[in-house]
Amino acid sequence: MSRVLNAPDAVSPKTREKVEAAIRTLRFVPSAAARAINSGRTRFVGALVPTLDNAIFARFLAALEHKLAERRLSLVVATTHNDPAIEAEKAKTLVDIGAEGLIVSGITHDPALDDLIERCQLPAIATSYHDPDYHLPTVGYDNAAATALALDYLAGQGHRDIAVVHGPLANNDRTRARLAGLDQVDRAVALQFFETEIAIPGGCRAASAVLAAHRRVSAILCFSDVLALGVLFEMQRNAVRVPDDLSLMGIDDLAASAHSEPGLTTVHLPVSRMGEASATAIAGWIETKERPAPVLLAPDRIIRGSTGAVASG
Amino acid sequence: MSRVLNAPDAVSPKTREKVEAAIRTLRFVPSAAARAINSGRTRFVGALVPTLDNAIFARFLAALEHKLAERRLSLVVATTHNDPAIEAEKAKTLVDIGAEGLIVSGITHDPALDDLIERCQLPAIATSYHDPDYHLPTVGYDNAAATALALDYLAGQGHRDIAVVHGPLANNDRTRARLAGLDQVDRAVALQFFETEIAIPGGCRAASAVLAAHRRVSAILCFSDVLALGVLFEMQRNAVRVPDDLSLMGIDDLAASAHSEPGLTTVHLPVSRMGEASATAIAGWIETKERPAPVLLAPDRIIRGSTGAVASG
DNA sequence: GTGAAAGCGCTAACAA
DNA sequence: TTGTTAGCGCTTTCAC
Numbered sequence: 183m184s185r186v187l188n189a190p191d192a193v194s195p196k197t198r199e200k201v202e203a204a205i206r207t208l209r210f211v212p213s214a215a216a217r218a219i220n221s222g223r224t225r226f227v228g229a230l231v232p233t234l235d236n237a238i239f240a241r242f243l244a245a246l247e248h249k250l251a252e253r254r255l256s257l258v259v260a261t262t263h264n265d266p267a268i269e270a271e272k273a274k275t276l277v278d279i280g281a282e283g284l285i286v287s288g289i290t291h292d293p294a295l296d297d298l299i300e301r302c303q304l305p306a307i308a309t310s311y312h313d314p315d316y317h318l319p320t321v322g323y324d325n326a327a328a329t330a331l332a333l334d335y336l337a338g339q340g341h342r343d344i345a346v347v348h349g350p351l352a353n354n355d356r357t358r359a360r361l362a363g364l365d366q367v368d369r370a371v372a373l374q375f376f377e378t379e380i381a382i383p384g385g386c387r388a389a390s391a392v393l394a395a396h397r398r399v400s401a402i403l404c405f406s407d408v409l410a411l412g413v414l415f416e417m418q419r420n421a422v423r424v425p426d427d428l429s430l431m432g433i434d435d436l437a438a439s440a441h442s443e444p445g446l447t448t449v450h451l452p453v454s455r456m457g458e459a460s461a462t463a464i465a466g467w468i469e470t471k472e473r474p475a476p477v478l479l480a481p482d483r484i485i486r487g488s489t490g491a492v493a494s495g
Numbered sequence: 496m497s498r499v500l501n502a503p504d505a506v507s508p509k510t511r512e513k514v515e516a517a518i519r520t521l522r523f524v525p526s527a528a529a530r531a532i533n534s535g536r537t538r539f540v541g542a543l544v545p546t547l548d549n550a551i552f553a554r555f556l557a558a559l560e561h562k563l564a565e566r567r568l569s570l571v572v573a574t575t576h577n578d579p580a581i582e583a584e585k586a587k588t589l590v591d592i593g594a595e596g597l598i599v600s601g602i603t604h605d606p607a608l609d610d611l612i613e614r615c616q617l618p619a620i621a622t623s624y625h626d627p628d629y630h631l632p633t634v635g636y637d638n639a640a641a642t643a644l645a646l647d648y649l650a651g652q653g654h655r656d657i658a659v660v661h662g663p664l665a666n667n668d669r670t671r672a673r674l675a676g677l678d679q680v681d682r683a684v685a686l687q688f689f690e691t692e693i694a695i696p697g698g699c700r701a702a703s704a705v706l707a708a709h710r711r712v713s714a715i716l717c718f719s720d721v722l723a724l725g726v727l728f729e730m731q732r733n734a735v736r737v738p739d740d741l742s743l744m745g746i747d748d749l750a751a752s753a754h755s756e757p758g759l760t761t762v763h764l765p766v767s768r769m770g771e772a773s774a775t776a777i778a779g780w781i782e783t784k785e786r787p788a789p790v791l792l793a794p795d796r797i798i799r800g801s802t803g804a805v806a807s808g
Numbered sequence: 809g810t811g812a813a814a815g816c817g818c819t820a821a822c823a824a
Numbered sequence: 825t826t827g828t829t830a831g832c833g834c835t836t837t838c839a840c
Contacts, residue, residue, distance in 0.1 A: 185809090211614060215537060219526065219835095220816055220834055225591070235554065243572070279527055438728075438751075497820085533817090533832060
């Protein structure tokens with residue numbers, strides 16, 4: 183009967199029909215577990231992301247799921263809320279149910295996670311980050327380069343006093359890398375920093391704080407478009423014109439960013455390609471047993487209407 | 496050795512240590528598949544959603560994943576793009592890898608999916624919909640009631656010419672139910688319909704169409720906040736004041752809707768609670784083998800700044 | 809082309 | 825408390 187299901191051509195039509203009839207009458211359903219025990223394959227991988235609330239991760243997962251499906255792999259999703267302990271725990275669960283590989287975000291992890299990956303010899307890929315020397319292959323972009331690209335543009339437009347709105351630093355290497363990227367810009371710019379939660383209301387609050395701050399700025403750089411959207415709304419609420427009174431720049435390039443009024447100048451992070459590249463890398467690793475090379479994806483500056491030049495003089 | 500892993504207390508400390516040492520040196524990792532074949536449990540369920548691009552589904556999945564984790568279940572995610580054939584195919588894949596239950600969206604499905612669920616005697620739940628007579632338990636809200644709630648409010652505010660912006664009707668029972676809900680409103684209101692893709696640019700295009708339409712409207716009702724956001728942006732672009740020139744109402748209540756300027760009047764759909772209720776229902780069904788009762792969640796009208804009354808006379 | 813049997817890695821039940 | 829074994833449902837192999 184195994185033959186009828188797996189190699190129908192190697193069975194005479196007569197026998198096949200008989201067996202198929204029996205399968206129907208007996209309501210036979212093959213057991214996935216039994217198949218897995220023999221093939222050694224479960225055909226799914228796990229992905230650990232900080233949250234689903236930010237569209238940037240949803241877009242990443244959409245591309246990841248789509249590309250994995252092409253390789254006949256399914257995707258198990260778990261959220262970590264940027265807590266390494268939760269991440270390690272959920273990773274353990276994913277391995278326990280049989281994940282053949284793991285996709286994690288960033289390079290800050292609980293030792294328990296590294297230990298798990300090492301012990302199980304599990305293919306695992308770190309995303310949203312680039313570091314060729316990291317012990318896992320990274321598939322991602324250079325976070326520092328992304329903010330450098332942004333700050334360089336604002337500085338080039340004549341901005342000398344800039345507010346930087348970013349997410350929590352705790353356990354977030356991406357945010358820290360983005361912060362470090364600002365130092366790469368070799369221009370005389372005064373920066374004020376505002377930390378807030380990465381969500382629309384966080385952006386709104388940060389915008390209020392910027393407006394209330396003692397020293398005026400001519401531009402706001404947000405480390406996420408979600409924050410920038412919140413800032414934009416708050417500015418509209420306060421009748422602050424963007425970009426006339428204040429330039430606004432984000433990082434991510436969400437769907438909304440292209441269509442807001444004004445359109446949001448931002449740095450496009452290629453998260454869809456990152457999802458595809460991650461899928462290809464992990465699927466290849468699982469199939470060939472060969473560790474893939476890191477993948478570096480270039481961020482891309484996108485100029486829209488939310489930024490303008492500072493009137494010189 | 497099985498005892499050491501599963502019931503460490505029933506083993507003398509000496510033996511335990513010896514076995515644990517061996518486990519370490521041999522780099523032993525228990526096989527999930529072998530465990531599954533004995534327990535009959537794989538400890539994960541599959542969810543089929545139209546897309547991850549709309550935050551409403553991301554929010555649903557976030558709650559679903561969280562509540563499932565409490566029941567020690569993992570979540571496999573697959574996207575269908577509202578195509579019943581893809582849905583059926585991916586459902587088959589999920590069952591093939593051992594999903595213990597399925598969460599699907601709506602009640603329009605390929606017969607192959609129904610057949611699969613029937614044949615495998617698989618616990619399956621239909622979400623985003625309410626129909627106590629459907630052959631699967633539904634966990635969701637009354638889509639018709641949601642739009643009725645919205646239209647009733649707009650009519651109550653004096654609006655008599657209203658544009659309705661909705662997503663594609665093909666294969667989407669939720670959209671059709673929302674459309675049907677408009678008929679429940681017993682008021683003399685002239686409606687114009689605009690179909691577009693459920694995404695920000697879709698909302699923008701629909702807004703342009705509304706502005707270009709021959710007959711003027713005093714309000715726009717969008718069947719999704721994503722659409723309403725797009726409309727709002729387009730109105731800002733065209734210097735149409737909301738709500739002074741035009742009232743705007745959505746359905747969903749996304750995170751952004753509460754913080755836009757003006758805030759978006761909308762109908763809150765309890766998708767987080769729907770995720771939790773779905774998790775509870777499917778987990779209970781798997782554990783007790785007893786089919787759960789349908790769950791009806793009430794939508795909730797939320798009045799914000801994007802709507803106003805029509806000046807009478 | 810078909811039937812029979814070994815064996816995958818565990819758990820559970822049984823002796824010792 | 826510990827060692828041993830049957831058997832879960834499949835795939836693969838080996839006779840026929």
